Amino acid sequence: QRRMFTNVEMDNSTGVAVIKMNSPPVNSLSLEFLTEFAINMEKLEMDRGCRGVILTSSVPRIFSAGLDITEMYGKTPEHCGAFWRAVQEMWLKLYGSSMITIAAINGSSPAGGCLMAISCDYRIMTDYPKYSIGLNETKLGIVAPFWFKDTMINCIGNRATEHSLQLGLQYNPPEALKVGLVDQLETEDKLMTTASSVMSQWLAIPDHARQITKSMMRKPIIDQLLRQREADVQNFVKFITKDSIQKSLQMYMEMLKQKKG
Numbered sequence: 001q002r003r004m005f006t007n008v009e010m011d012n013s014t015g016v017a018v019i020k021m022n023s024p025p026v027n028s029l030s031l032e033f034l035t036e037f038a039i040n041m042e043k044l045e046m047d048r049g050c051r052g053v054i055l056t057s058s059v060p061r062i063f064s065a066g067l068d069i070t071e072m073y074g075k076t077p078e079h080c081g082a083f084w085r086a087v088q089e090m091w092l093k094l095y096g097s098s099m100i101t102i103a104a105i106n107g108s109s110p111a112g113g114c115l116m117a118i119s120c121d122y123r124i125m126t127d128y129p130k131y132s133i134g135l136n137e138t139k140l141g142i143v144a145p146f147w148f149k150d151t152m153i154n155c156i157g158n159r160a161t162e163h164s165l166q167l168g169l170q171y172n173p174p175e176a177l178k179v180g181l182v183d184q185l186e187t188e189d190k191l192m193t194t195a196s197s198v199m200s201q202w203l204a205i206p207d208h209a210r211q212i213t214k215s216m217m218r219k220p221i222i223d224q225l226l227r228q229r230e231a232d233v234q235n236f237v238k239f240i241t242k243d244s245i246q247k248s249l250q251m252y253m254e255m256l257k258q259k260k261g
C-alpha cells in the first residue's frame with residue numbers, strides 16, 4: 001500500500017486548499033515525498049476552483065527538516081539524479097504556481113524546508129524561540145544551488161543572502177522576521193486562522209493581475225533552471241557522489257544521532 005506523505009484538504013467554498021506535510025519524525029523530503037507533493041500541486045493547479053494553498057505541517061515542532069539526507073548518502077548516481085529531478089520538480093511547481101501560496105511555518109525549517117517556505121508568496125511563522133529557519137547547507141559541507149540562492153535573494157535581498165548562505169545561518173522567529181525571511185509571527189493557536197485571514201486579503205486581488213505580476217517577478221529564475229535542468233542534475237550528481245562530500249554527509253548524520261543520544 002502506498003504511503004501518504006501529505007494530506008490535502010480542499011475547501012470548495014473559499015477555493016483554498018491546505019496541504020499538511022505528514023511524514024514523521026521530521027518531514028524530511030524523500031524522493032517519494034517530493035514526487036507526491038509535486039503531483040498534489042499539479043492537481044490543485046489544474047483545479048479551476050482552487051485559488052490558494054496554505055502549506056503547513058502536522059508533525060509537532062517541525063515544518064520540514066529539508067531534503068532527506070539518506071537519499072543523498074551511499075546512493076547510486078542514478079538514484080541521486082532521480083532524487084534531484086524530484087527536488088527541481090517540487091520547486092518548479094511551488095515557486096511557479098499561479099495560485100496564492102502561504103506558508104504557515106509551525107516548526108523548524110532548515111535547508112530544503114526553508115526553500116519550500118521562501119518559495120511561497122507569504123510566510124507566517126509560529127513565534128516559539130526554539131524554532132529556526134534558514135538555508136544551512138554550508139554547515140553540512142554542501143552548496144545550495146543557484147536557484148535556492150536566487151529564491152532567497154528574491155525574498156531577503158543580495159547582501160543578507162550572501163551573509164546567510166556563507167554562514168549557513170538559521171534564524172529564530174524574531175531574527176527571521178527582522179531579516180525578512182518571514183513576513184509575520186503568530187502564536188501557535190492563531191497560526192492557521194491568521195493564515196486564512198491573510199489568504200482572504202490576497203484573494204481579494206483579481207487573479208489574472210496578481211498571476212501575471214507573480215510570473216513577471218519569478219519567471220527569470222524559473223526559466224534559467226528550465227534551460228539548464230539536465231546540467232543542474234549532472235552538477236548535483238557529480239558533487240554529491242564525491243568521496244569528500246559523502247564523508248561530510250556521514251559526519252553530519254552522525255552528529256544528528258549523537259545530539260539525540
Ligand SMILES: CCCCC/C=C/C(=O)SCCNC(=O)CCNC(=O)[C@H](O)C(C)(C)COP(=O)(O)OP(=O)(O)OC[C@H]1O[C@@H](n2cnc3c(N)ncnc32)[C@H](O)[C@@H]1OP(=O)(O)O
Nearest residue numbers: 026028065066067068069070108110111112142143256260
Ligand atoms: C549540491 C547539494 C545541494 C543540496 C541542498 C540540500 C538541502 C537540504 O535540505 S540538506 C538537509 C538539511 N537538513 C538539516 O540540516 C536538518 C537536520 N535535522 C535537524 O536539524 C533536526 O533533526 C531537526 C531540527 C529538524 C529536528 O530535531 P529533533 O526534533 O531533535 O529530531 P532529531 O534530530 O532527533 O531527528 C529525528 C530523526 O530524523 C533524522 N533526520 C533529521 N533530519 C533529517 C534529514 N534532513 N534527512 C534525513 N533524516 C533526518 C535524524 O537523524 C533522526 O533519525 P534517528 O536517529 O534514526 O531517529
